[in-house]
Amino acid sequence: MKILEHRALRGPNYYSRYPAMLMRLDIGALEARPSDCVPGIVDHLSRLMPSLAEHRCSVGRPGGFLERLQRGTWAGHVVEHVAIELQNLIGFSVGYGKTVDSYETGIYNVVYRYRDEACGLAVGVEAVDLTERLFDGRDIDLEPVLSRLKAVRDAHMLGPSTAAIVDEARRRGIPCTRASDENSYLQLGHGHRQQRIQATVTGNTSLIGHGIADDKNWTKQILGDAGIPVPDGRTCDSVEQALEAARALGYPVAVKPMVGNHGRGVSTDVGDDEALHAAYEAARLRHDTVVVENHIRGEDHRLLVIDGQLVAAARRRPAHVIGDGESTLQALVDAANRDPRRGVGHENLLTRIDIDEQSHRLIAQQGHSLDSVIAADAIVWLKSTANLSTGGTAADVTDDVHPEVRYAAERIARLIGLDIIGIDLLAETLTLPLAEQSAAVVEVNAGPGFRMHLSPTHGRGRDVGRHVVDMLFGPAEGAAGADGRVPITAVTGTNGKTTTVRLIAHLLRQAGRRVGLACTGAIEIDNHVIMQGDYSGPQAAAIVLREPTVEQAVLEVARGGIMRRGLGFDECEVGVLLNIASDHLGDHDIHTLDELARCKSVVIDAVRAGGTAVLNADDPRVLAAREWARGAIVFFTLDPDSVPVREHVSEHGAAFTVHEGFMVLRQGQVEARIIAVADIPISFGGRARFNIANALAAAAAGHALGLTAGDLQMGLQTFHPTLGQNPGRTNLIEVDGLRVLIDYGHNVPALEALDELLGSFGAARNLCVASAPGNRRNEDIEALGGQLARMYGVVYICETQPRGRPFGEAAELMRRGAEAAGGACRIEVVLDEHEAVGRALEAADAEDLLVLLVDDVDAAIAQLRARGARAAPAPGA
Secondary structure, three states, X not given: OEEEEEEEEOOOOOOOOOOEEEEEEEOHHHHHOOHHHOOOHHHHHHHHOHHHHHOOHHHOOOOHHHHHXXXXXXXXXXXXXXXXXXXXXXXXXXXOEEEEEOOOOOEEEEEEEOOOHHHHHHHHHHHHHHHHHHHHOOOOOHHHHHHHHHHHHHHHOOOHHHHHHHXXXXXXXXXXXXXXXXXXXXXXXXXXXXXXEEOOEEOOOOHXXXXXXXXXXXXXXXXXXXXXXXXXXXXXXXXXXXXXXXXXXXXXXXXEEOOOOOOOOOEEEEOOHHHHHHHHHHHHOOOOOEEEEEOOOOEEEEEEEEOOEEEEEEEEEOOEEEOOOOOEHHHHHHHHHOOOOEEOOOOOOEEOOOOOHHHHHHHHHOOOOOOOEOOOXXXXXXXXXXXXXXXXXXXXXXXXXXXXXXXXXXXXXXXXXXXXXXXXXXXXXXXXXXXXXXXXXXXXXXXXXXXXXHOOOEOOOOOHHHHHHHHHHOOOOOOOOOOOOOOEEEEEOOOOHHHHHHHHHHHHHHOOOOEEEEEEEEEEEOOEEEEEEEOOOHHHHXXXXXXXOOOEXXXXXXXXXXXXXXXXXXXXXXXXXXXXXXXXXXXXXXXXHHHHHHHHOHHHHOEEEXXXXXXXXXXXXXXXXXXXXXXXXXXXXXXXXXXXXXXXXXXXXXXXXXXXXXXXXXXXXXXXXXXXXXXXXXXXXXXXXXXXXXHHHHHHHHHXXXXXXXXXXXXXXXXXXXXXXXXXXXXXXXXXXXXEEEEOOOOHHHHHHHHHHHOOOOOOOEEEEEOOOOOOOHHHHHHHHHHHHHHOOEEEEOOOOOOOOOOOHHHHHHHHHHHHOOOOOEEEEOOOHHHHHHHHXXXXXXXXXXXXXXXXXXXXXXXXXXXOOEEOOOOOO
């Protein structure tokens, strides 16, 4: 078998409403050998993965997949189920998958859900190899496969602290985007409602507070000056200074680096000069300046304060083992490390115990070695600090915190100035005020770990992630923007997408909203062009939604992006489906108009609960796609007598249409006039019916977003078909008396719609410069040439985007189609677009109309401006 394509669909897509992996798989010779031709395959796979018995498959009950396997199914289908189950076996709960045959024999589109993208890709590769072995009857050892996949999982997984925040955010429906694979930097939410975190540091964490927490001396000064008990100590730059400090303070002392975390380089209960030398060297490995301070008798406690409130407290104990009277110390440590809760670093609830130089010293101080047999119930301490990252354990004591201790912890957070702070307190107990016992704050931590509070070794876990999300977004219930989302309006269809999204963005901006726009042509933020190019895919959506000022996102969604990567968002407020017409058929396994309709209906399927789907009631396939639409439905139509629309309106559904020369909103018994159609500039005085339809769609979307009739009227009458507001879309320009119309029609339906407008110009001749992108079927390119020949007296065929074809082939297909149409049209092939435009300008007279259906709009505009181009009035203006 051979994997032809393998990629993540990161949002709603053609195959699933949820993120999924898409593998285009050639099963080769196995096309002639389904599973019922493989002896023992069910038993073999069942022994290998017993949990496959739970897979329902299309049968709809547990064991359904094994039944299909017994009856006979193809290798691609087996790959799907193996990929799903491999993920389950390494801890990711997934269940959805589907395998669809393609138009090519033996090639299948295998789709399966994923939780982590890197793991999703890795399991697909392993699943293909495993399935091939299965069909060949070869032995399979699953353990190495799972080990490889776990390594991928561990390399990409979030730590438990960050994961706790992300899990709570997702539970509340807040979008979470991992901004970097290299660290725990994430964006929660979109646009101006977004918050950013890195581990447990938020975008609101004080830089000064972080600096204070990193500097132990500075921390002690601030807290000591405020009456908080802290250990007496000195900073030292040499071992001699450290010895002098220890002798002055009196042994035992604690030795730690000036800056550090996770207990690295910290030694406690240092009792003599020899131990001090070793402790000093351990600290110097972490920082040039070392702190020597009183050793405080008491247990190690961590107090977690979030948003000024104490939310959790834990008592921590250093890594240790308890003897059984039979085992050596080394055997006891090995047994402790076999605890499934222990892992490397922060990957698990507890950390493996590493026996380092400090451990050896501590063990020797207790009169033992690793070969010593430890008496029953005797405790051997292996670390001097209680950090979980060095193998320590924790017990939850949140319910036992004295009110005075709680107040002190919350006061410390205010004094240091941190929104999330971990306070390390040595105290005999938390049930008494600090003043009544031996107690001192030895350290504070910015970005503290949550592991000890989420899943303590003893006691119940605390949902501290919820407190972080509440701080960032407000309580889940009742807070404005509590889901971190901004309204997304997504527009798709075959023709009119760019004009419609630009008009919707204009309506919103006129109403005072800050808009992020992505379309074919540009990305605009707050009416500033920040990128130029084709931005109608998921990458553009991600760019817009990352922008911190965006209050409303308006996104053009093209078929290619849906098929390649899915939508760049999980749900939208408004989904607009304009029309379905022949274009790009044969690409990405979309060969029919019904398949194209299903592809584009992904946008209306992604509408959130309570959102709106805007549908073109004049297009039968769009009308049929309403079965996929979520939320409320708003129709738009050029036919005020449309039966489906009348039925919809009678049931108090909303619809935008034209009546007696006005754009109107109908709902129930109400008909509200919005604006005279002739007053909408892009309608060219009502002659451009395709732009009237676009205006209706934009108005319907604006209505769904809460704009008033006055907002719609103001926006519609101030949006012009100019190079500034809608570049490359029905821009009428005058060059030395010659009228030039720039547009982007690249399929037959678009040209047919444009032809209706051209008839109103009254030109002596219509000339055209046009090209066809090469990623269309031969018959579509030839049909385009034929339509051009029927519309124009002279056609100059150029080529700018071969897109997989030899240069000149698409132009030749257009020429062939144009000549086959017959008629009096003169055809010239001038492959260079700039030259073709120049040739057309020279050939046209003042009474003619030159239409430029060009790809490089900016270059054409520059060429026209060099000849003194200026905006031309619309016909009849």
